[in-house]
Amino acid sequence: MIVAGSATQGLAAELAAETGRPLARVSYDRFPDGERKVQVAAEGDRATIVASTVSDGDWVELLQLQDALTESGVETVTTVLPYMGYARQDKAFEEGDPVSARAMARAISTGSDRVLTVNPHEAAVCEFFDVPTETVDAAGRLAAPLSELSDPLFLSPDAGAISLAETVRDAYGAGAVDHFEKTRHSGTEVEIEPSEAAVDGRDVVLVDDIIATGSTMSQSVAVLNERDAARVFVSCVHPLLVRNAQLKLARAGVEAIYGTDTIERGVSEVSAAPAIADAL
Template sequence: MIVPGTASQALGAALAAETGHELAAVDYERFPDGERMASVTVGDDTDRAVVVASTTTDAAHVELLQLQDAVREAGVDEVVTVLPYMGYGRQERAFEAGQPVSARAVARAISTGTDRVILIDPHEASVTDFFDVPCDVVGAAARLADPLPADLTDPLFLSPDAGAIGLAESVRDAYGGGAVDFFEKVRHSGTDVEITPSDAAVEGRDVVVVDDIVATGSTMSESIGVLDARAAADVYVACVHPLFARNARTKLERAGVTAIYATDTIERDVTATSVAPVVADAL
């Protein structure tokens, strides 16, 4: 049985279709005092529940814990939790004394209601160590090749920094051709990012900028600007997690992006492909 959270309803349906499992009926309610309640209708012969829930907000975290508890209360023997996008997953260490390791805190909470966790391309791979149950990572970057135009001109798959070059290689390999390179990136703060152009020739070439997550859009928009200044042809953005905080989408559009393609780990209007097939394989 596939149990979708509010933020992952399309992905839940896609996963149910991919696996042939039942899509659970889930009700989401809010009490007059603002508290939430998520409840699930579970069949008598259901022995495993796969809870699929991106935790993009604090409310989504609470909802996930309630869904886990609801299927346990209904007598389900095995609970698998799929976190397409794990909120607080980038806070994997404390920068000052007295600060929390937020990824650890939420991982411990999630672990109490599940037998196994599946993460999709976490920004920090080390977060898997914070779970008290088996935790598997699924790579979904290759799915981003599907929506790309089939006739890219001498394509260059470019990551915003060296750490994401593996994602760019995955998209390039799935696409079937092209070169791979990366920008040098120096982050001065959460919103101040300095981009140094790579040595790759971009003039007249179609460029696909690949990253795991677009949050504020600062890195991506600056990358697009650099490519435009160097006379690249079309510039596409491909990301696994389209978080798009605040005015991130506007930044990309103003920078001159040709198109944005993302997966359904976070369901946005730029969602162009589903991670359901790779999650199904992991199940």
């Protein structure tokens, strides 16, 4: 049985179709005071919850879904976090700060027997859970919407994320891989440029795990266009795209934005469901 969080209904339906498992009937409601309430028509003794935690409310809803399944007598619960909010708060940045990723992981562990996370920003967050936890790599799915590319170059925002660009390039089947170098000139001025590869006349695919505000990515797009790249595409596993991120990218001259449905947005061109299904 696949149980969907309210923010992840499309992905849950795709996963149900991919695995042949039934999609549970779930209702999401609120009390007059604003408190959330879910109801699950549970069937069988095993359930897989699919719930991205983009907002604080999504966390509350996930914990309620876990408890509703336990209350219904479900014996084994697997929790799939297509996008794990707070995962970037994986350490205390200043004295007195919480390690928020650890706090969230511990909370989820109380109602789950196993956890899957899709491309967490730091894989080390899996160590915070008290139950077996695995990562799922859905980056290869981002190659699917890329049509015929001319001498393609796959670029990551920094050297640490180059494996993502390599994964998309390998799935596409052709092209070179490089990363951006950042040179900080002041507290507010940062210069970015491709590390080695020439971009003149080439189609460039920028690859990252998350696009949040779009500031760094739009700056990267502008640099590539200034250097006469043929076309610039932006691909990310988690299209958070808060506030005016899409507008920034459009103004920078991006050809298209492609994301997966770990966060369901208008740019969610491909589903992470096949990658998740392989891990279940």
